Amino acid sequence: MKCTTVIGARPQFIKAAPVSRAFAAAGIQQVLVHTGQHYDSKMSEVFFRELEIPLPQHSLGLGGGTHGAMTGRMLEGIEKILLEDRPDWVLVFGDTNSTLAGALAATKLHIPVCHVEAGLRSWNRRMPEEINRVLTDHVSDRLFCSSEPGVENLRREGITAGVEMVGDVMADTNKLAQEVVAGRSAEFLQTATPEMLADEFALLTLHRAENTDDPVRFRALVEQLNRLNIRVVFPVHPRTRKTLEREKLSLGDHIVTIDPVGYLEMVLLLDQARLVLTDSGGLQKEAYWSRTPCLTLRTETEWVETVEAGWNVVLGGEVESLAEMVDAVAKPSSWEPLYGDGNAAGRIVAALST
Ligand code: UD1
Ligand code: UDP
Numbered sequence: 001m002k003c004t005t006v007i008g009a010r011p012q013f014i015k016a017a018p019v020s021r022a023f024a025a026a027g028i029q030q031v032l033v034h035t036g037q038h039y040d041s042k043m044s045e046v047f048f049r050e051l052e053i054p055l056p057q058h059s060l061g062l063g064g065g066t067h068g069a070m071t072g073r074m075l076e077g078i079e080k081i082l083l084e085d086r087p088d089w090v091l092v093f094g095d096t097n098s099t100l101a102g103a104l105a106a107t108k109l110h111i112p113v114c115h116v117e118a119g120l121r122s123w124n125r126r127m128p129e130e131i132n133r134v135l136t137d138h139v140s141d142r143l144f145c146s147s148e149p150g151v152e153n154l155r156r157e158g159i160t161a162g163v164e165m166v167g168d169v170m171a172d173t174n175k176l177a178q179e180v181v182a183g184r185s186a187e188f189l190q191t192a193t194p195e196m197l198a199d200e201f202a203l204l205t206l207h208r209a210e211n212t213d214d215p216v217r218f219r220a221l222v223e224q225l226n227r228l229n230i231r232v233v234f235p236v237h238p239r240t241r242k243t244l245e246r247e248k249l250s251l252g253d254h255i256v257t258i259d260p261v262g263y264l265e266m267v268l269l270l271d272q273a274r275l276v277l278t279d280s281g282g283l284q285k286e287a288y289w290s291r292t293p294c295l296t297l298r299t300e301t302e303w304v305e306t307v308e309a310g311w312n313v314v315l316g317g318e319v320e321s322l323a324e325m326v327d328a329v330a331k332p333s334s335w336e337p338l339y340g341d342g343n344a345a346g347r348i349v350a351a352l353s354t
Contacts, residue, residue, distance in 0.1 A: 001028055001353065003114075004087040006078060006102030007056075008035030008063075011170075011282050013047035014263060015093040015116060018172035018345035020053055026349050030054075033081055035074045035098040036061040040238060042191075046262040051173065067097060067128055074101030082109050089114050089142075089352060093169075094281075095133035107139040116169055116348060118143035119150025119159075120281075120302045128209055129281075144348050146170075146339050147305060166347040167340020170282055174289050175342035177267045185272075188264045192233060196256050202230050202326070203273035204255070205280050206297060207237035215247060217319060221297065224322035225277075226252040232277070233269060235261045275329045284312055285339060293329045297322075305338050 003023065007016045016032075023030040034056035038044045048055065060077040062070065078101055082090065090106035091114045092099045099115075106113045115136050122130050137143060137159060145151050146168035154163050186194060204225070211218055222244075225232065232255040236244075244251070251257060261269065267290070270276065276287040276294040284303045287294035294312040306312035310332040315322060 001089070002031065002085070002087040003028060003089040003091055003352065004031040004033060004082065004085060004106075005091040005093075006033045006035065006098055006105075007093065008037035008074070008098030009094075009096040010038050010043050010047065010260075011280075012093045012096065012098065013044065013051065013053060014173050014282065015169045017047070017051035017053050018169050018176070019091070019116065019348060022345040022349040024054075026353060028349065028353065031058070031081075031085055031087060032056040033058040033078060033102070034060065035077070035101065036063045037070065037074075037096060037098045039063045040260075042260040042262075043238065050262050050264055071097045071101050074098060075105050078102055078105040079109065082106060082111060087111060091116065091352075092136060093117060095120065095129035095136070097128070097132065099136050100132040103136040103139050112141040113139055114142040114144070114348075114352060115140040116144045117146055117150075118163070119145045119152075119154040121153045122300050122302050124210075124300055126210065142351065144344070144351070146344070149304060164347075164351060166351070167342075167344035168285065169344045169348070170285055171289065171340045172342045172345050173263070174267065174286055177264055178289070181264055181267050181271070185268060188262075188268050190265055191235065191258045191261045192265065192269060196231075196233050196258075197269070197272050199231050200274045201272075202228070202232045202275050202277055203269050203292075204232050204234040204277045205237065205283055206234075206278070207240050208279040208298065210299070211279050211297060212240055212243040218243060219247060219249065220319040221322070222249045222251065224319055225255060227323045228252075228254065228326055229323075230254070230274065230326070232256065233258065233273070235259065235266075235269075275326065277326070288312065288335075288338060291331070291335055293331055295322075295325055295329055309335070309338065311335070 062073045092102040093116045142162045270290040279297040296314045
């Protein structure tokens, strides 16, 4: 069996790492295609190194540009590779433009598509991720869900064949990283400094289009963040750095901006933060696994279980209540495992092998 895996953006490197390991352990040939959607070394190379992901056989270097232009270039590039390689499966992760391009290129060539993190829905079609995941699910032959709501969401859209709940591959990566990081600190600090973490702090990430592409909402968010009474450590996504410059916005002295960090450093930051402020998908679950409360800077979340468990609160449309909500964030007294046991990748590879 030959499986071609299409990745391209930061969260996909983190999701692909355990699956690549499981393929290798099962002796299955895997071809990695990196679209180049993310290309800075701190958005890409660092994860290959830290998480020991094999180097891609194909690096397309197709990042940047508008959605249509980027997706179209990727579609063409991936199709060319698939025509030459003719794999038995094409594997895609999550909901980025690289996901959609990989799935479309494969299905048009009648190559079965396997979607990892299938069935996730925000029910907000203004999100580029929602379009990518709906379309990918509807052309996929095997759909691996992270939790039961994903299976139910697919059922509501008439997709039942090939659907399996395997748990979350991010839990696999997180579990391994937690073991590496346990009890250690300074050796994994490459970008943050021990002084930044000395006092109580909030960890902030912010990059989603619905925040950064909406100047009114983005400005309101920055105003609120500037009012917080807690030190904030903020690894800045390149998109957001550009938005801050474009909108000529400055951040308060209590907000310490740093470059994007590697995964091990991120796990350390998540473990040590008093709370997480984020619009990331992955960070909401990772905050939960680190037992750190999360305030999600969006109008809705796909990761509803974290909210139901009381560890995640969604900001909503009323940005003005952010500072007040931060003050109210408290650690719930109970916690139980969510999103699997850290062996989702093993289940995926086993399912594809049968
Ligand atoms: C993409 C995904 C989003 C995901 C995020 C993870 C889509 C539609 N969006 O958003 O779902 O949450 O990745 O981080 O696929 N840039 C750099 N260097 C890089 C990468 C990006 O400078 O290494 C800048 C470029 O100006 C680029 C912009 O960031 O145009 C946006 O990058 P893009 O990949 O289009 O979207 P993300 O916001 O990263
Ligand atoms: N991440 C990281 N360093 C950073 C920011 C994020 O390692 O500086 C990791 C984070 O822990 C998570 C993944 O990147 O595993 C999430 O990516 P991102 O927030 O970019 O995308 P999303 O999950 O929103 O699609």
